[in-house]
Amino acid sequence: xxxxxxxxDLKDKHSMAEAGSPKLCMKALPGEGAxxxxxxxxxxxxxxxxxxxxxxxxxxxxxxGNSWDNRGARSSGSQLYRRGLTTDIMENDVVYGGExxxxxxxxxxxxRHNPKAIFVYSTCVSSLIGDDVDKICREAEAELTVPVIAxxxxxxxxxxxxxxxxxxxxxxxxxxxxxxxxxxxxxxxxNLIGEYxxxxxxxxxxxxxxNLGITVQTAITGDAKFDDLRSAHxxxxxxxxxxxSLTNLVRKMExxxxxxxxxxxxxxxHDTSETLINIAKxxxxxxxxERTLVYVKQKEEETRKTIAEYRKLLENKQAIxxxxxxxxxxxxxxxxxxGINILAGGTQNSTPEDFQRMKELMDPSAQIIExxxxxxxxxxxxxxxxxxxVAGGKTKYLAHKTRTPFLDINHGRKLPYAGYQxxxxxxxxxxxxxxxxxxxxxxxxFPPKExxxxx
Numbered sequence: 001x002x003x004x005x006x007x008x009d010l011k012d013k014h015s016m017a018e019a020g021s022p023k024l025c026m027k028a029l030p031g032e033g034a035x036x037x038x039x040x041x042x043x044x045x046x047x048x049x050x051x052x053x054x055x056x057x058x059x060x061x062x063x064x065g066n067s068w069d070n071r072g073a074r075s076s077g078s079q080l081y082r083r084g085l086t087t088d089i090m091e092n093d094v095v096y097g098g099e100x101x102x103x104x105x106x107x108x109x110x111x112r113h114n115p116k117a118i119f120v121y122s123t124c125v126s127s128l129i130g131d132d133v134d135k136i137c138r139e140a141e142a143e144l145t146v147p148v149i150a151x152x153x154x155x156x157x158x159x160x161x162x163x164x165x166x167x168x169x170x171x172x173x174x175x176x177x178x179x180x181x182x183x184x185x186x187x188x189x190x191n192l193i194g195e196y197x198x199x200x201x202x203x204x205x206x207x208x209x210x211n212l213g214i215t216v217q218t219a220i221t222g223d224a225k226f227d228d229l230r231s232a233h234x235x236x237x238x239x240x241x242x243x244x245s246l247t248n249l250v251r252k253m254e255x256x257x258x259x260x261x262x263x264x265x266x267x268x269x270h271d272t273s274e275t276l277i278n279i280a281k282x283x284x285x286x287x288x289x290e291r292t293l294v295y296v297k298q299k300e301e302e303t304r305k306t307i308a309e310y311r312k313l314l315e316n317k318q319a320i321x322x323x324x325x326x327x328x329x330x331x332x333x334x335x336x337x338x339g340i341n342i343l344a345g346g347t348q349n350s351t352p353e354d355f356q357r358m359k360e361l362m363d364p365s366a367q368i369i370e371x372x373x374x375x376x377x378x379x380x381x382x383x384x385x386x387x388x389x390v391a392g393g394k395t396k397y398l399a400h401k402t403r404t405p406f407l408d409i410n411h412g413r414k415l416p417y418a419g420y421q422x423x424x425x426x427x428x429x430x431x432x433x434x435x436x437x438x439x440x441x442x443x444x445x446f447p448p449k450e451x452x453x454x455x
Contacts, residue, residue, distance in 0.1 A: 038155030040123055042163020046246065047119055047151065047170070048081055049073035049196045049221040050229065054115040057086040058102050058133060059123025072411040074200045075223050080113055089125050099131050106140040106148055116226035117147040119170075127154035149174045161245060168249035171220065171229065176253065179230035188283055189215040191235045193250055193261070194242025197222025198411050204419035205266045208276065208299070212292055214283070220246065233257040237282050239264050239275070266418040267327060268334030269303050272296075303420045307338070310427035315339030317434060320384060322346045322369060322377075322391040323409055331390065331409065332361040338427055342366050343384040374398060388434050403442045407433045 040063065048055050048071060057064045064086035075081065087105050089098050106118055118140075122133045133150045141148040153166045177183075190209075195202055202222045209216055217235040218228040238250045238261035250261035262282050264275030273296040280292040317340050321331055328347045335342060342362050346369025359368065369380060377395065381402045389399045392410035399406035407429060409417065417426040 037160040037163075039157040039159065039163035039166060040121060040153045040155040042160035042165075042245075043151050043153035043167040043170075044121060044163075045071070045160070045196070046164050046167035046194075046221060049075075050119075050224045050226060051075040051081045052078040052115065053117040053119055053226050054080060054083070054085055054109045054113055055119050055121065056102075056105060056109060057084075057121045057123065058098065058105075058126045058131065059086065059089055059121070060125055061086050061088045063123045063125075071196075072198045072413060073196050073222055074203075075197075076203075077223075077225070080115055083113075085109060087126075089123075089129075094125065094129050097129060097131060098126060099136050102126075102131065102133070102136050103140055106136070107143065110140075110144050110146060115146060117149060117175075119149050119151055121151045122154050124154045124156050127152075127156075147174065147178075164245035165248050168246045168252075172249055172252050175226070175229050177230070177233045177257070179227060181231065183234065185236050186215055186217060186234050187236070188213055188285060188288060189217045189235045190237045190239050190279060190283075191217050191232050191259075192219040192222070193238050193240045194246050195219045195222045196242070196411075198416075199413050200416040201266070201418035201422065204416045204422040205272075208272075208295075208419060209279075212276065212280070212295060213288065214279065220249070233259070235259060237262065237279065239279060241265065265330040266422070267330040269300055269337055269420065269423055270333055271330050272419055272423070273300055299420045303423055306424050307427040310431045311337075311339050313431050313435060314427070316341065317387040318343050318384070319388040319390055320344045320369075320380065320386045322372075322389070322395055324392070327409060329358040329361055332358055334423070334426065335390065336361075337423075338430065340388070340430070343386055344369055344380055346370070346372060378402065388430070390430075403439065405433045405436065405439060 044055070064084040066084055068084060069082045073081075085105070087098060087101050089101075093101060102120070106120065109115065109118055120133055120137055122131070126133065133152060137148040137150040149170060151167065151170050153163050157163070157166070192202070192205075197203070197219065202219055206216060218224050218232050220229065220232065233253065233256075236259065238253060238259050240247065240250055240261055240263045250259075253259045254261060260282065262278055264278060265271040266275060276292055276296055277289070280289040315338075319335060319340050319342055321335065321342050322345070323331060324347050332342060332345065344367040345358055345362050347358065367380070367384070369376070371377075371379070377398050378401070381389070381398070381404060386404060389395060389404050389406045390409055391399075391406070393408050393412040396406050396408060415425050415429055416422050417429075
């Protein structure tokens, strides 16, 4: 069942982190408890934003997470992907096996929801009891008219990044290039790889690409439709957005379909402009490049003019940054554009390359966060006394405990921060967070002195 492990190129653990990288940049190995989520979660992160397919978790109900809207990925169409479908493995299933239950669930989902496809996720429990998910998916697919795709990603295989790569293998083997239509390239077309449309980020970028005459064949996988993914091989260029999580996918697409790839980011003014220019260069159209240079100059001027008032309010504020993926390094320059200094930075869900890039962009005096435990974070906050913490939801309660302004920039947020308009939204959010009058009250001595509340 786990023969795909050979494709993951698992090397000696100690060679996986570059010199100076924190230990959490190392990839977990199969069978090792990971400190930053598991392979199953990593596979779901990549695949669940496919909007018009059903996602069935073959495992205990807790593995399915919330029953509705498990992540912040948004859809312009079908909402089927938001349903938490699970076989709910229990004690009897552990003893007698859950294969019959799984097949019944697949057939019921096909009848009730009419999905374009059904993705079936194995988990630690279903794998350990020996359920053959591949066999059941093949049997169910023979009885249905839609693909039933097994995703063998039990959590014990390793960490979140390994799960991302497993999902890339699944897309490459079972989805991309299976549409049966034309294989002809679409002029000036791209795929956005590792863009999950968190809080609508993708929609902040699409207008700029459209204005330049660039066609987005599909995003992999934000607001993605199954049929568009099948035709992803018709794009002229793959733009890798989220770190190295799907590098295996773009490399295989380059070999099989001749699609080159580049890396980019749409967070912040500088990175957005640089990525648009690099896309134009990679597509090899001189007219497009000329249009793009004029366009980004105009958008930069407009955006900087819009955020000027926010920058005045935020300038010289001190922040702690702790995030993952492309935001690990991209948020450094984004905060700098608003005049915010980074006192300490770290990552718990990125590659060593991401970490090194972040380190190069930060001021040499900024502290690298090594101890990411609650106690470690509380110590850094007490030492640095930041004006702001920019991180993911797991850090929110530590910020609240220390009465420090906090902005969530991971998948739990409700506002889009990508593209030029996203930069404006980000500047507004930071200003609202840092300058909220609530902090004046929260930082007062408790219990308050007589008469303070009425002042």
